[in-house]
Amino acid sequence: MSPAIVMWAHPRSVSTAFGRMMIERGDVAVVHEPLVTLVDFGEVPVGGRTLRTAPDVLRAVRGLAPVFMKDTVEYRYEGLFADPDCMAGLTHTFIVREPRQTIASHYDLLPDVTCAKIGYEHQYQLFELAWRVTGERPVVVDAARLLADPPGVVAAYCAAVGLPFLPEALSWAPAERPEWERTARWHVDAARSSGFAASEKTYRTTVDNDARLRAFHDHHRPFYERLISHAIQGV
DSSP states (O other): OOSEEEEEEOTTSSHHHHHHHHHHHOSSEEEEOHHHHHHHHSOEEETTEEEOSHHHHHHHHHTTOSEEEEEEOSSOOHHHHHSGGGGTTSEEEEEEOOHHHHHHHHHHHOTTOOTGGGOHHHHHHHHHHHHHHHSSOOEEEEHHHHHHOHHHHHHHHHHHHTOOOOGGGGBOOOOOOGGGGGGGGGGHHHHHOSBOOOOOOOOSSOTTTOHHHHHHHHHHHHHHHHHHTTBOOOO
Protein backbone atom coordinates (compact mmCIF):
# COMPACT_ATOMS: atom_id res chain seq x y z
CA MET A 1 0.00 0.00 0.00
CA SER A 2 1.05 3.62 -0.48
CA PRO A 3 2.56 5.42 2.53
CA ALA A 4 0.44 8.41 1.42
CA ILE A 5 -2.99 7.85 2.99
CA VAL A 6 -6.10 9.98 2.55
CA MET A 7 -9.23 9.73 4.69
CA TRP A 8 -12.38 11.15 3.09
CA ALA A 9 -15.08 11.98 5.63
CA HIS A 10 -18.53 13.50 5.64
CA PRO A 11 -18.84 16.18 8.35
CA ARG A 12 -19.47 15.04 11.96
CA SER A 13 -18.07 11.56 11.36
CA VAL A 14 -15.39 11.30 14.12
CA SER A 15 -12.75 11.98 11.47
CA THR A 16 -11.02 14.71 13.50
CA ALA A 17 -10.54 12.30 16.39
CA PHE A 18 -9.12 9.82 13.89
CA GLY A 19 -6.72 12.48 12.66
CA ARG A 20 -5.80 13.28 16.26
CA MET A 21 -4.84 9.64 16.74
CA MET A 22 -2.64 9.83 13.64
CA ILE A 23 -0.90 12.89 15.09
CA GLU A 24 -0.30 10.96 18.29
CA ARG A 25 1.44 8.19 16.35
CA GLY A 26 4.28 10.50 15.41
CA ASP A 27 5.43 8.43 12.43
CA VAL A 28 3.47 10.18 9.66
CA ALA A 29 2.97 13.80 8.67
CA VAL A 30 -0.66 14.83 9.15
CA VAL A 31 -2.37 17.25 6.76
CA HIS A 32 -5.70 18.58 8.04
CA GLU A 33 -8.49 19.46 5.59
CA PRO A 34 -6.52 21.19 2.83
CA LEU A 35 -9.29 20.94 0.24
CA VAL A 36 -11.91 22.55 2.48
CA THR A 37 -9.40 25.33 3.12
CA LEU A 38 -8.77 25.65 -0.61
CA VAL A 39 -12.47 26.08 -1.38
CA ASP A 40 -13.01 28.54 1.47
CA PHE A 41 -9.93 30.70 0.85
CA GLY A 42 -8.86 30.06 -2.74
CA GLU A 43 -5.43 28.75 -1.78
CA VAL A 44 -3.81 26.50 0.79
CA PRO A 45 -0.22 25.92 2.01
CA VAL A 46 0.97 22.32 1.66
CA GLY A 47 4.57 21.19 2.03
CA GLY A 48 5.90 24.73 1.94
CA ARG A 49 4.04 25.65 -1.25
CA THR A 50 0.89 27.69 -1.82
CA LEU A 51 -1.51 25.69 -3.97
CA ARG A 52 -4.68 26.70 -5.78
CA THR A 53 -6.13 23.51 -7.30
CA ALA A 54 -7.34 20.26 -5.77
CA PRO A 55 -5.18 18.05 -8.05
CA ASP A 56 -2.08 20.03 -7.06
CA VAL A 57 -2.95 19.49 -3.38
CA LEU A 58 -3.16 15.72 -3.79
CA ARG A 59 0.07 15.56 -5.75
CA ALA A 60 1.81 17.65 -3.08
CA VAL A 61 0.45 15.45 -0.30
CA ARG A 62 1.69 12.35 -2.11
CA GLY A 63 5.16 13.90 -2.08
CA LEU A 64 5.12 14.19 1.72
CA ALA A 65 4.90 10.44 2.32
CA PRO A 66 4.71 8.98 4.86
CA VAL A 67 1.65 11.15 5.32
CA PHE A 68 -1.97 11.02 6.44
CA MET A 69 -4.40 13.59 5.03
CA LYS A 70 -7.98 13.92 6.17
CA ASP A 71 -10.61 16.03 4.49
CA THR A 72 -14.35 16.48 4.58
CA VAL A 73 -16.68 16.37 1.62
CA GLU A 74 -19.30 19.06 2.13
CA TYR A 75 -18.02 20.21 -1.27
CA ARG A 76 -17.76 18.20 -4.47
CA TYR A 77 -14.15 18.75 -5.48
CA GLU A 78 -14.71 19.06 -9.20
CA GLY A 79 -10.99 19.24 -9.97
CA LEU A 80 -10.52 15.66 -8.81
CA PHE A 81 -13.10 14.41 -11.30
CA ALA A 82 -11.66 16.57 -14.09
CA ASP A 83 -8.12 15.28 -13.41
CA PRO A 84 -8.62 11.82 -11.90
CA ASP A 85 -4.96 10.83 -12.32
CA CYS A 86 -4.24 12.98 -9.27
CA MET A 87 -5.96 10.28 -7.20
CA ALA A 88 -3.32 7.71 -8.19
CA GLY A 89 -0.49 6.75 -5.87
CA LEU A 90 -2.58 7.34 -2.75
CA THR A 91 -4.26 4.92 -0.39
CA HIS A 92 -7.84 6.14 -0.18
CA THR A 93 -9.85 5.47 2.95
CA PHE A 94 -13.28 6.58 4.13
CA ILE A 95 -15.08 6.96 7.44
CA VAL A 96 -18.88 6.92 7.70
CA ARG A 97 -21.26 7.41 10.59
CA GLU A 98 -25.00 6.75 10.78
CA PRO A 99 -26.65 9.82 9.24
CA ARG A 100 -29.37 10.50 11.81
CA GLN A 101 -26.85 11.69 14.41
CA THR A 102 -24.53 13.46 11.99
CA ILE A 103 -27.32 15.45 10.35
CA ALA A 104 -28.63 16.66 13.72
CA SER A 105 -25.11 17.55 14.82
CA HIS A 106 -24.37 19.36 11.55
CA TYR A 107 -27.60 21.36 11.77
CA ASP A 108 -26.84 22.27 15.38
CA LEU A 109 -23.59 23.92 14.25
CA LEU A 110 -24.83 25.23 10.90
CA PRO A 111 -28.60 25.80 10.78
CA ASP A 112 -28.48 26.89 7.12
CA VAL A 113 -26.73 23.68 6.02
CA THR A 114 -27.83 22.49 2.59
CA CYS A 115 -28.59 18.94 1.56
CA ALA A 116 -25.44 18.72 -0.56
CA LYS A 117 -23.21 19.71 2.35
CA ILE A 118 -24.33 16.71 4.42
CA GLY A 119 -21.76 15.02 2.21
CA TYR A 120 -22.55 11.34 1.80
CA GLU A 121 -23.32 11.66 -1.91
CA HIS A 122 -20.01 13.45 -2.58
CA GLN A 123 -18.27 10.85 -0.45
CA TYR A 124 -19.68 7.91 -2.40
CA GLN A 125 -18.75 9.57 -5.71
CA LEU A 126 -15.16 9.86 -4.46
CA PHE A 127 -15.25 6.23 -3.32
CA GLU A 128 -16.17 5.13 -6.84
CA LEU A 129 -13.57 7.44 -8.39
CA ALA A 130 -10.78 6.23 -6.10
CA TRP A 131 -11.64 2.57 -6.77
CA ARG A 132 -11.70 3.17 -10.53
CA VAL A 133 -8.41 5.09 -10.62
CA THR A 134 -6.38 2.91 -8.27
CA GLY A 135 -7.93 -0.48 -9.02
CA GLU A 136 -8.11 -1.06 -5.25
CA ARG A 137 -11.31 -1.04 -3.20
CA PRO A 138 -10.89 1.78 -0.67
CA VAL A 139 -10.83 1.02 3.03
CA VAL A 140 -14.03 2.05 4.83
CA VAL A 141 -14.26 2.64 8.59
CA ASP A 142 -17.61 2.34 10.35
CA ALA A 143 -17.52 5.10 12.98
CA ALA A 144 -19.93 3.26 15.28
CA ARG A 145 -17.74 0.18 15.22
CA LEU A 146 -14.66 2.35 15.81
CA LEU A 147 -16.21 3.94 18.90
CA ALA A 148 -17.28 0.54 20.24
CA ASP A 149 -13.93 -1.18 19.64
CA PRO A 150 -11.11 1.30 19.01
CA PRO A 151 -8.21 -1.21 19.29
CA GLY A 152 -9.84 -3.74 16.99
CA VAL A 153 -10.91 -1.32 14.29
CA VAL A 154 -7.71 0.73 14.33
CA ALA A 155 -5.62 -2.44 14.16
CA ALA A 156 -7.64 -3.59 11.15
CA TYR A 157 -7.25 -0.18 9.52
CA CYS A 158 -3.50 -0.20 10.06
CA ALA A 159 -3.22 -3.67 8.57
CA ALA A 160 -5.26 -2.56 5.55
CA VAL A 161 -3.16 0.55 4.83
CA GLY A 162 0.25 -0.89 5.69
CA LEU A 163 0.99 0.86 8.97
CA PRO A 164 2.09 -0.76 12.22
CA PHE A 165 -0.57 -0.76 14.91
CA LEU A 166 0.49 1.50 17.78
CA PRO A 167 -1.97 0.98 20.65
CA GLU A 168 -0.40 3.80 22.66
CA ALA A 169 -1.74 6.26 20.05
CA LEU A 170 -5.33 5.45 21.06
CA SER A 171 -5.13 7.95 23.93
CA TRP A 172 -3.89 11.53 24.04
CA ALA A 173 -3.99 14.64 26.19
CA PRO A 174 -7.03 16.89 25.60
CA ALA A 175 -5.92 20.10 23.87
CA GLU A 176 -6.59 22.49 21.04
CA ARG A 177 -4.45 21.87 17.98
CA PRO A 178 -2.97 24.57 15.72
CA GLU A 179 -4.23 22.59 12.71
CA TRP A 180 -7.81 23.16 13.92
CA GLU A 181 -7.56 26.89 14.64
CA ARG A 182 -9.34 28.05 11.47
CA THR A 183 -12.38 25.85 12.16
CA ALA A 184 -12.09 25.42 15.93
CA ARG A 185 -15.82 25.46 16.63
CA TRP A 186 -16.21 22.28 14.57
CA HIS A 187 -13.57 20.48 16.65
CA VAL A 188 -14.61 21.22 20.23
CA ASP A 189 -15.38 17.58 20.98
CA ALA A 190 -12.06 16.43 19.54
CA ALA A 191 -10.16 19.07 21.52
CA ARG A 192 -11.81 17.90 24.74
CA SER A 193 -11.28 14.22 24.00
CA SER A 194 -8.57 11.91 25.26
CA GLY A 195 -9.50 8.98 23.03
CA PHE A 196 -12.38 7.56 21.01
CA ALA A 197 -15.68 7.77 22.92
CA ALA A 198 -19.32 7.71 21.84
CA SER A 199 -21.12 11.05 22.07
CA GLU A 200 -23.86 11.44 24.67
CA LYS A 201 -25.26 14.57 23.03
CA THR A 202 -28.92 14.98 22.19
CA TYR A 203 -30.32 17.59 19.81
CA ARG A 204 -33.56 19.56 19.80
CA THR A 205 -33.92 19.44 16.01
CA THR A 206 -33.60 15.99 14.43
CA VAL A 207 -34.63 14.01 11.40
CA ASP A 208 -37.62 12.81 13.44
CA ASN A 209 -39.15 16.24 14.07
CA ASP A 210 -37.97 18.38 11.15
CA ALA A 211 -39.13 17.79 7.59
CA ARG A 212 -36.08 19.40 6.00
CA LEU A 213 -33.64 17.24 7.96
CA ARG A 214 -35.76 14.17 7.17
CA ALA A 215 -35.45 15.00 3.46
CA PHE A 216 -31.66 15.31 3.88
CA HIS A 217 -31.62 11.91 5.57
CA ASP A 218 -33.73 10.25 2.91
CA HIS A 219 -31.49 11.62 0.15
CA HIS A 220 -28.19 10.58 1.71
CA ARG A 221 -29.14 7.31 3.39
CA PRO A 222 -28.64 5.17 0.23
CA PHE A 223 -25.09 6.49 -0.17
CA TYR A 224 -24.35 5.71 3.47
CA GLU A 225 -25.70 2.18 3.01
CA ARG A 226 -23.48 1.59 -0.04
CA LEU A 227 -20.39 2.81 1.81
CA ILE A 228 -21.05 0.95 5.05
CA SER A 229 -21.43 -2.30 3.13
CA HIS A 230 -17.65 -2.14 2.51
CA ALA A 231 -16.65 -1.40 6.12
CA ILE A 232 -13.73 -3.29 7.61
CA GLN A 233 -14.26 -5.52 10.62
CA GLY A 234 -12.28 -5.24 13.82
CA VAL A 235 -9.53 -7.74 14.62
